[in-house]
Structures are given as C-alpha cells and as structure tokens.
Amino acid sequence: MRRGTAFVALLLLAVMAPRGAAAGPALVVELSNSKVLFAEDADAVWHPASLTKMMTAYLVFEALKAGKVTLKSKVTCSAAAHEQPPSKIGLAIGRQMSVDLALQSLIVKSANDVAMMLAETVGGSEAAFVEMMNAKARALGMDRTFFVNPNGLPAPAQVTTARDLAKLARAVINDFPEYAHYWQKSEMRLGKQRLVTHNGLLQSFAGADGMKTGFTCDSGFNVVATATRDGRRVIAVVLGENSSAERNIRAASLLEHGFHQTGWKQLFNSTTIDNMPLAPAVGVRSVRNDVVSWGCSDRKARVAKSKARKKKKDAVAAAKKKKPAVKADEPETVTVDVDRGDAAAQGDDAAPATVQLRGTMPPPAAAAFQPQQ
Secondary structure, X not given: OHHHHHHHHHHHXXXXXXXXXXXXXXXXXXXXXXXXXXXXXXXXXXXXXXXXXXXXXXXXHHHHHXXXXXXXXXXXXXXXXXXXXXXXXXXXXXXXXXXXXXXXXXXXXXXXXXXXXXXXXXXXXXXXXXXXXXXXXXXXXXXXXXXXOOOOOOOOOOXXXXXXXXXXXXXXXXXXXXXXXXXXXXXXXXXXXXXEOOOOHHHHOOOEEEEEEEEEOOXXXXXXXXXXXXXXXXXXXXXXXXXXXXXXXXXXXXXXXXXXXXXXXXOOOOOEOOOOOOOOOOOOOOOOOOOOOOOOOHHHHHHHHHHHHHHHHHHHHHHHHOOOOOOOOOOOEEEEEEOOOOHHHHOOOOOOEEEEEEOOOOOOOXXXXXXXX
C-alpha cells in the first residue's frame, strides 16, 4: 500500500515540477508553523483576480466580530453593485439579502455585485472599503499587495504575490475559525438556484477544505487551496495557470507534495513566509495570450484572422489561374430506319420504325426489329 502511495506521489511530483517560462508563481506552506515547503517565484507581482474576495471576506468577518453587522443584517444592491459584470447574482437595484447569504455568494459563487454590496455596507463606500483593505494588507505584512476594488475585476494597479496571499490565507484561518464553513462549501442555494463553487478540489482532493479561486485574462487561473490530513493543514497558492484543469492539477500536486514533507525532511528547514528573503521586484506579467478561455487571446485571434485572409486570397488566386471549361460540341442526332420484319403482321400502312441515336460514336448498323410475341 505504501509502495503504491509513493508511486502516485512521484507521478504528482512530476506534474508539479517547475516548467518553462509560462509557469506562474506557486507556494506551499505548513499552516502550523508557516514553514515554506515549496516556492517558485513567490514574490513575483501578479493580478489576484477574485482572490481579492478573501480580503473582502476578512473585513466582513472583522465587522461581524466587532458587532457592526450580524449575519442577519441586510445588504442592499446599489446602482454601482448592479453594474458590476459577471460573475454576479444579478439582484435588482434596491433588493436586499442577508450578510450570511452574501458571504456564501461571495465565496461560493464569487459574485462581483455582492462584493460591492458588502464593501458599501461595511465601509460606507467602495473607496472607504478599499482603504480598509490596503490598511489590513499592510498590517498583515502583505508588502507587495495593493487593492483598487473589492472584487478583483481587472485593474492594472491591483496586484499581489503568492507569499502575500499565503499570509492572508493564514490570517483568515487563524483569526476566524468560526467561519471556516464558508470556505468549505462546494455549493449553495439561492432561491431555487443551485450555485456550485469553482474550486473543484473540494470534491476531488482528499482532505480539501478551502479556499478561493480567481480568474481574469491577464491573471490566468488562480487558486488558494487548503487541505487537512492527520491534523496537518497545508496551504497551496497557484497563480497564472492556463486553464482551470491545469490549476487543479498543479494545486493538487503541490498539496500532495506538502503532505509528504514530514519528519527529517523538514528537520533543518527554518524558512517561513515571514523570514524568506524577498526576491527583487519585477513588473507584473500578463498571461492573456496563453490562457484557454474565450475572448482572452489577442494573439490567437490575430493568427486566426490572418489565416482566414490568406485562405481567401489563395482561393481568389486559384480561381484566376483556372481556365474556363470548354463546352464540348453537342453531337448531332442520327435517325436510323429499322426494318420491322413482317409488314403484314403490323398492317399494310405500318411505316418503317425510326430510332434516334445521340452520341459521339458512329451509329450501329441497322438491325431487323423483331416485335415481341
């Protein structure tokens, strides 16, 4: 059994192995001691996409703890919230929902409109809430994170790193264990609707218990994933994958790798997300031309358009070179008299039978026409 488990682990590690330049940042952390179990470009600046909602949820949890709101409090859909693009719940302006349902929609559905509703409720306005987000990021040691909005919709200045997201995940888990069930939900009910999470690991990876996915064309497919086995909880951060499937595979292999780093393997490891040397800062990278998603790849669109133009041009050129088909002369009709045999049997007035032949070959010799008896 152990031998089979080791074999599976080797396969997963092969998937996890660092790839070419297209590979995005990745980080694996032991929650109990913050030890770094694996790191790849952990300080590279990246667009967080909907991983932003982890901070939005954290501030809502703080407001709940402070008594500013309760889970039964109502949040209202403003015009600004209503205008947010999908993913969204789609409430009409003025409609309300409870904070409890809003948190479920934020985390499970990743609803952009609900993120705005919560931000306006807790902060008073989006701008004030964003200031709260950035202040909390500084307090948590998220040195290369800056927020512009509460939902992670595309914004050039909205950036983070794998290390900073691991710090945020650690804070969410440690500071608010009473709200862990929100991150563990694989689906929710909104009226008659059944809404399913984008975090496929919750149903496919043994021990998975959180947290959040994110995607924009520039960020690629992101995830902060957590799992618990035998009392150990591991955090994996994956950024910039080309598809949701690759994101899940990479995150699963990193979590598996983390669970295999035990005993003597970590005896001399003292590197944590707090003391790991900070890598030099570089500009944020976009993976728009690599992701597998409709409407993202400008390069692919240009290539397809160029191929279509070339195909049309070649077809026109071929049509010009092709000579018009010469219509063959239509053969003349040949009339042949055919002997019908015994005229008496046919009547005295029976005329000779004629047969019209058309073709390019000479007509056959006239043959006696023998009427059927």
